[in-house]
Amino acid sequence: MKNYKIVIDKKESFLIDEEEIDPNTINFMPEYCGVCGSDYKTWLGENNLAIKNVIPGHEVVGTLIKGGFKTKKKAVIYPYFNDCGKCIACKNKLPNACLNSMTYGVQINGFMQTAMRVALPKIVEIKKITKKECTEKNLKQFVLTEPLGVALHALNKSGIKYGQTLLTIGDGAIGAMVQFAAVQKDLSVTNIIAKWFNKQCVITELSEQAKKIKSLFYTLSIPAHLLTNILLTTLKEEDVEVYNKDFYDVVIETTGSKAGMKDAVDCVRPGGTIVLIGGRKGIDSFDKGLVIKKEINMVGSRNCTLKEFKKALKMIRNNMEILASSQIIEDDDSIKMETFDIAFNEQRRTHSIKTVIKIKAEEKFNKFGMLD
Ligand SMILES: [Zn+2]
Ligand SMILES: [Zn+2]
DSSP states (O other), X not given: OEEXXXXXXXXXXXXXEEEEOOGGGOOEEEEEEEOOHHHHHHHTTOOTTSOTTOOOOOEEEEEEEETTEEEEEEEEEOOEEOOOSSSHHHHTTOGGGOTTOEEBTTTBOOSOBSSXXXXXXXXXXXXXXXXXXXXXHHHGGGGGHHHHHXXXXXXXXXXXOTXXXXXEEOOSHHHHHHHHHHHXXXXXXXXXXXXXXXXXXXXXXXXXXXXXXXXXXXXXXXXXXHHHHHHHTTSOHHHHHHHHTTOEEEEEEOSOOHHHHHHHHXXXXXXXEEEEOSOXXXXXXXXXXXXXXXXXXXXXXXXXXXXXXXXXXXXXXHTHHHHHHSSSSOGGXXXXXXXXXXXXXHHHHHOOSOOEEEOOOOOOBOXXXXXX
16 A cells, blocks of 8 residues: 655655555544644744754544554544653653653654554544544544643643633644633633734734634633623723733743743743743743742743543543534635645735645555555
């Protein structure tokens, strides 16, 4: 059988490569793959960690293959190798901070290919999903497992407790998933407020993003007063600042931008916690004096544990239809492998929260029903 793969061959360029493979050697056929900021960075040639001619993609859902046969089983893949066991982080039981950590689509070829072998411990089966439930709309929601896992990890690291206030900065997939996760965590957070402040966006785009999240919250039956807060954040920036300053117990910063850092330090209450997910590289400038004055706790958060990933899968499984009816992944957001490069432009055009690549295999079965 043939394996078709997206290969980033040079800066802002890719090709669809093909290779002959033995169906007995594969165990997974990706079907949908989310496009992440890190894929974009690799495409731009700015991801120093990525291997040469890498196959991108680490957010995937697909079908399990056994002995050359396509099974009825669907699975997501935990995309990190973060347990070298030798480094100082691993020795201190902090696998997420593993110094030798590797991720599919970065240091190891990723999921934007039609047939592959994945490491067995990384396979997480979607249990009890019926054929009827496996519509395109439902199935592609599972690419959100990884970003939701990342969101859960950030919330866990924040130590947020029942009744505390949370501010999420950033209107991307992680921002949306932090909100979703906070709601799913048995509504233990009283104020879930997003601040859609992305300054590169014009104000109408800002509202579009907020509306999408809002529609998700409506379907989750979130109390009306929380929706009012979300609406409020699409007002003029000055109003937001006056309203939110020194207020939040926890701020989760997902943008990694200077403006995001400034807002985080401004908005967190004295003694509160800021969790940083976005922008791992580079030196940020923020008011250090204010961090000291307010005795702010600053916490770094990276990836997610396998346990959190499984929890995220469960959350998606339980809310599959709700997510499908939300606009986190829009109907026209699945783009073909051949148009991989459009993914980034498409994302800009539709302001979609998550763009998905539809991995389409040219499958051939012989008379025994085996992959040929
Ligand atoms: Zn991702
Ligand atoms: Zn390690």
